Amino acid sequence: MQLLSPPFFHYSAVASATAAGVLPQEAGRIDVRALARASGVELYEATLVRLDLDARIAVTSDGAALSYDVLSLNIGSVVAAVPGMRVDPTAVTVKPLSGLAELDERLRDPARLGADVTIVGGGATGLELAAHLAVRRDVGRVRVVESGRDVGAGLPPGARRRLNRLLAQRGVEVRTRCAVTDVRERRVVCADGTEISHDVALMATGLSAPPLITELGLGDEHGVPVRDTLQHIDLDEIYAVGDCAHFTSQALPRIGVHGVRQGPVLLRSLLDRRRGRPLPVYEPRRHALSVLDLGEGVGLAVRGRWWWCGASALRLKRRIDRRWLAQYQVVDPGRSAGRQWVSPS
Ligand SMILES: Cc1cc2nc3c(=O)[nH]c(=O)nc-3n(C[C@H](O)[C@H](O)[C@H](O)COP(=O)(O)OP(=O)(O)OC[C@H]3O[C@@H](n4cnc5c(N)ncnc54)[C@H](O)[C@@H]3O)c2cc1C
Structure with missing residues (x-):
């Protein structure tokens, strides 16, 4: 193999x-x-x-x-291309993750201190990042621009309201029914002609x-x-x-x-x-637990229509992630990378 x-x-x-x-x-x-x-x-x-x-x-x-x-x-x-939308190569994409890894570095750049960030796409990933970035001291304004009627469309209604409240408390500006057609280096242009300026654009339009x-x-x-x-x-x-x-x-x-x-x-x-045996099949489970990490020690756990938001949700996520990573983060004596991490929560 x-x-x-x-x-x-x-x-x-x-x-x-x-x-x-x-x-x-x-x-x-x-x-x-x-x-x-x-x-x-x-x-x-x-x-x-x-x-x-x-x-x-x-x-x-x-x-x-x-x-x-x-x-x-x-x-x-990779981040899904939206038909008709032009995207400048300076925009950060949430996938592949190598692109996202550059975001922290770019925001720490003294030349960009207090950067305004526009996140294009109000799905789970865009909202998770918006919540996180909004509490960073070196980030100025965070905006989420979404073409649909509401952000977090896949979430249960109660969870969506809770998340919208949290974003509002953190000063995130959410613009819905705003279809972005052009993502330029310093601004996005929407189908209705609206222009929104930024220092960094982050593409989260699905995968x-x-x-x-x-x-x-x-x-x-x-x-x-x-x-x-x-x-x-x-x-x-x-x-x-x-x-x-x-x-x-x-x-x-x-x-x-x-x-x-x-x-x-x-x-x-x-x-x-x-061995010439009949091949097994994959049987997906109907619902899976997913936990959004919203920063400041808060998580939003969702499974089907059931949800809860708070510190315990994030603690659960950290435990699951740490346990999963521990199986694969083997330390190579010849390299320093790949060590296990200890979560502050
Ligand atoms: C910001 C963000 C947060 C997310 N959080 C969650 C979460 O909390 N929970 C969850 O369930 N899902 C989450 N997702 C979704 C999740 O990323 C994907 O569903 C998951 O990574 C899919 O796993 P994968 O193994 O198919 O692909 P990946 O994890 O993307 O792995 C693919 C691998 O293939 C390698 N590769 C790519 N091209 C080639 C090539 N040509 N040749 C050889 N190797 C190649 C890549 O380097 C990579 O290592 C998140 C997504 C994003 C963007």
């Missing part, structure tokens, strides 16, 4: 807290090299750029050709599969279409899991829990196909 991956993995559940400077940058970082070594997996440190599906060869970013019998794609997601999936000829912006067995609908030797997969039998939200729970199914499938 060979793993083709960049040397570090960044865990998204703590990404808002690290981007806001609440947790250290290395809190969510997993040293893939150390993990592969400890697990007896051969690592090829690069990224996938091309596939020869007939010859079953994966071409890497450094030009190597890796042959395979079975290939599993788990390349995550889609990386363009590479389309370039590989394996799917589109919805992802690699897979069956319940996590295999491509037409190609038995291609698997896809996590955000880059399009689970065709039912729409799944792009949340980490699916990638995490698909992992053991994928492993069993790889072993079972070698």
Whole structure:
């Protein structure tokens, strides 16, 4: 078995807290090299750029050709492009997380002290970041611009009201029914002609599969279409899991829990196909617990229509995240990164 991956993995559940400077940058970082070594997996440190599906060869970013019998794609997601919206390259994107990691650095830049931040997109990620940034001393004004009727559209109504109240208390300006058409370096332009100025724009318009999936000829912006067995609908030797997969039998939200729970199914499938056994299927659970980290020690926990907001919700999130990370943050004696973190809460 060979793993083709960049040397570090960044865990998204703590990404808002690290981007806001609440947790250290290395809190969510997993040293893939150390993990592969400890697990007896051969690592090829690069990224996938091309596939020869007939010859079953994966071409890497450094030009190597890796042959395979079975290939599993788990390349995550990117911020969804909104049709017709132009986005200046200076805008920070919430995914891939490497972009978000730069946010803290940019806000700490003395030349940008007191920066006004415009967040484009009022979904869970945009609101989590807005709540965090609003309490940073080095951030001036935080604005959320949303094309829909309300922000936090996927949340239960009570949770949405609670979150709106918290944002208002922290001075976040929320503009709804405002469709952004152009994100420039120092301002956004909306469809009705309104212009909003800023120092930093942050794109949080939802997640889609990386363009590479389309370039590989394996799917589109919805992802690699897979069956319940996590295999491509037409190609038995291609698997896809996590955000880059399009689970065709039912729409799944792009949340980490699916990638995490698909992992053991994928492993069993790889072993079972070698033994000629029937392949296992992924059965998504109806509801998953998700906890937004709203900064200042406050969390908003949601599961289906049930929700609660407070310090205990964030403590629960920290416990879950720490426990998950502890399984994978193996320390490589040759490197200093990848240590476990201790949460202040
Ligand atoms: C700010 C933010 C906060 C979030 N918080 C939560 C949360 O609290 N809970 C939750 O459930 N979900 C959360 N999400 C959603 C979550 O990020 C995704 O659902 C989750 O990361 C999907 O996991 P994944 O393994 O599919 O992809 P990822 O975690 O994105 O991992 C993909 C990996 O593939 C690598 N890769 C990319 N391209 C290539 C290539 N060409 N070749 C080789 N490797 C490649 C990347 O470097 C990365 O390591 C959040 C998202 C954001 C943006």
